[in-house]
Amino acid sequence: MLTTETARESSLGPLIKKDRILQVMANVSLALHVLCEKYTSNSFWAPYINIFPGTYTTPLYFEEGEMLHLQGSLNFSDVLNQYKSIARQYAYFYKLFQTQPEATGLPLKECFTFDEYRWAVSTVMTRQNQVPTGDGRHLITALIPMWDMCNHSNGEFSTEFNLGSDSAECLAMREFPTDSQVYIFYGMRSNAEFLIHNGFVYPENVHDRVNIKLGVSKNDSLFAMKAEVLSRAGIHASTTFQVHCGKDPIPPELLVFLRVFTMVEGDLRELLTSEHQSAYLSCLGRLDCMVTQEQETKAWAFLETRLSLLIRSYRTSIKDVETELQAPDMTYHTRAALQLKLAEMQILSNAAEYAKTQRDKIPQLIEEKILQLAADVALTVKVSDDLDGEFVEEVLELSEDEEELGTDQKADAHAEGTDLEVSNDGNAAVSHAEESKSPEKDSGLESSSERESVDGDAIKMNGATVEANGEASISEKELKN
Secondary structure (H helix, E strand, O other): OEEHHHHHOOOOHHHHHHOHHHHHOHHHHHHHHHHHHHOOOOOOOHHHHOOOOOOOOOHHHOOHHHHHOOOOOOOHHHHHHHHHHHHHHHHHHHHHHHHOHHHOOOOOOOOOOHHHHHHHHHHHHOOOEEEEOOOOOOEEEEEOOOHHHOEEOOOOOOEEEEOOOOEEEEOOOOOOOOOOOOEEOOOOOOHHHHHHHHOOOOOOOOOOEEEEEEEOOOOOOOHHHHHHHHHHOOOOOEEEEEEEOOOOOOOHHHHHHHHHHOOOHHHHHHHHHOOOHHHHHHHOOOOOEEOOHHHHHHHHHHHHHHHHHHHHOOOOOHHHHHHHOOOOOOOHHHHHHHHHHHHHHHHHHHHHHHHHHHHHOHHHHHHOOOOEEHHHHHHHHHHHHHHHHHHHHHHHHHHHHHHOOOHHHHHHHHHOOOOOOHHHHHHHHHHHHHHHOOOOOOOOOEOOOOEOEEEEEEEEEOOEEEEEEEEEEOOOOOOOO
């Protein structure tokens, strides 16, 4: 495998040891390693490098007209920023190769062009993986021959790294007929990530999503209180949220933000001073809870409006984009750009319709007692938790008393027909009580990329699991490039 370790052992090694950027940017050092080997005669890696494509379909290869088809996309700025970043890197390394003594013997000094660097970056970007070092203590960036030729399909991870054999072992994630293409699962990436880093859009992507930025204005008279409540829920007052494709587009942390964002002063003060605050915060991420009917209506109306405005920013319609995609003579890049826009607009449109549906059915859900006040639910959870704790304590005391019975007393009791299973029943009761405290899944706030850490007990109620006496925090997971 071509790795950052083989890069350090190559002719590029002395430059990596000296240059800070090459030390901290593993993918960049690997890209330059690939390029050095490409221009090294009799390179051990030549057979592998020679099968790489001559060009790629990443946005780094888009022509200006093709790039313009991404205008309006929520990810247009990300595409432009990637291009600018690669251009700056090229300028930096071009100067480095011309001025540093450690670069004197490198084959790149005379052939280092932007096209070559763009090619090397795309080679690594579309193929890189993380594998453990020989001692298993660290992860390094690597290119894995043959395996990296597999295309993506919906599925699950089926590849592991065997330290003993120092090799990647991939199992078929489903049955593949003879002579058919073998696919692997790249991960739960959005179509924007697929296009920017892999050069394709996957229309059937069940993990697709878009990022929307929301925040509480510092001019809001209740900014301090809202920011504090959000902070206690592990959410920043201004942050990016994910809106997903499918039937459940709104994640719990976004629901929490919407409800806090639309809270009035009295509700905020009540939450901040509540002794059941942790349970209250957990309830805010549940669809079956609300603060008040008026606030719940405002929350969903705000989201619907925000999503509708984002859709309008595309300055086209889903139907028009679908019509454009039917043209037979467009370039691959143009088609990919339009496919990304279509996927984003469909997610936003679906989520806006979902928000409207949730808003419209609030009265019905309240009447059916499906949607209840979060404060009342949190209080019920707290009381239930306290009562359950007392019950467990009583059972434990009963078990201890039973253990003090002598053998003769137990025998006499048995002769008199007394139930001798009190201790066993008690233990069973304890086990059952403890089992009821074990959540079937993490409750409260959670995101698609990372679960929250929760401190405290869990009580099962109304078919859901609610955290009680706990503190929840959410950290945003950095997307892997």
